[in-house]
Amino acid sequence: MNAADTIMALSSGAPPSGVAVIRLSGPRVREAFMSLAGPLPLPRTLALRRIGSAERQLDQGLVAWFPGPRSFTGEDCAEFHVHGSPAGIKAILQALADAGLRLAEPGEFTRRAFENGKLDLVAVEGLGDLLTAETEKQRQQALARYDGRLTEKIENWRQSLLDLRAEIEARLDFSDEGDVIDDLPATFSGDLAVLKASIQDGLASLRSGRIVREGIRVALAGAPNAGKSSLINALSRSDVAIVSDEAGTTRDVREVPLDIGGQLFILLDLAGLRDTDSRAEAEGIRRAERAMAEADILLWLQAPDVPEIDLPEVNGKVLKVATKADLPGGQLDSDLSLSVTTGQGIGELMSRLQNLGETLTGSEPSLISHERDRLGLEAALEALGDAELRISQWELAAEALRQASLALERIIGRVDTEQVLDRLFSSFCIGK
Incomplete structure (x- = not known):
């Protein structure tokens, strides 16, 4: 990056789009602006202009002029708000390149703002x-x-x-x-x-801050066929996990992001816990055990048609969930029961997860x-x-x-x- 260069970039989404915003920053912005859009408008005021040279019109749109140091980067800046046509954007960028500007590198506008004292690193x-x-x-x-x-x-x-x-x-x-x-x-x-x-x-407060940024990790664990993959699909409302009555179907840790009450949750579909002679399944179980140990919340799934296994010791909060509530069976020691077939208990589970999430993150966002x-x-x-x-x-x-x-x-x-x-x-x- 060379601070002496004048840079340009398409700052809005990829075309085609309704509007495209082209940003400029650097010592030659004034000259480049006037060559394409005429006299400078009042600072920080939008003006409707014909964009192009005297011989060739490229587009028509709104333009803005931000003289330094009262700009985002601290340098002279300008913006062209034009139609989001790929051909139009390309033509304007080419005209600016002919005027001596170069395309900005990733983050270069913000880096100039930092180096000019407009932003600190935080x-x-x-x-x-x-x-x-x-x-x-x-x-x-x-x-x-x-x-x-x-x-x-x-x-x-x-x-x-x-x-x-x-x-x-x-x-x-x-x-x-x-x-x-x-x-x-x-x-x-x-x-x-x-x-x-x-x-x-x-x-x-670092842990709660990290959880907000990276998501609350929720491990769905239990014996094979306890309903982990079915519950993942029900919560995400999509067929992201393979559901089968064959034990050992899940071999790896599958991560599914979910927004619950404005908080990011990362649901982890894990291999069922059991003794096995299969090396591939044993590796999946080892990864499941590690994911359970690192999870913020553990959903311990039990089903009436699956033999119960012991709950392992974990560091996160534990919520015992009795699945397949639509099937006949004995009473299970659980915090709530649900059925992905009928939808019973799914809403309650979402509420429980949201409440647990709030205890982990707090009411105010952590700055650390x-x-x-x-x-x-x-x-x-x-x-x-x-x-x-x-x-x-x-x-x-x-x-x-x-x-x-x-x-x-x-x-x-x-x-x-x-x-x-x-x-x-x-x-x-x-x-x-």
């Missing part, structure tokens, strides 16, 4: 999450991060750290001054403990949701722990507090960002 990640959000809770979480709520929290932590560092460094640098007392304030240790506890609380967040906060907490241990050794305590500040600054993107940026922006779409 907001960039929030924007990336917002672009890929599929459920309401994912949208809420991504928007909160993009709007700067996590940045504000981190800045508050940094300010507390700066205050603590100032107390120590004043004594190190100005110990000969009469107005600097020798001892640290009586509140110093308490303030340090409060800051540490606040960061620990933020880190504790990325692995990078975890690494930064853990590094900050480790440094704060070192400062507590060395509070009587001012030089070492000051250095530990400085390391804690650096760990928080890495989350925002003020230091050591290049590798993170390369990885992050490679996942963005072109035109964003």
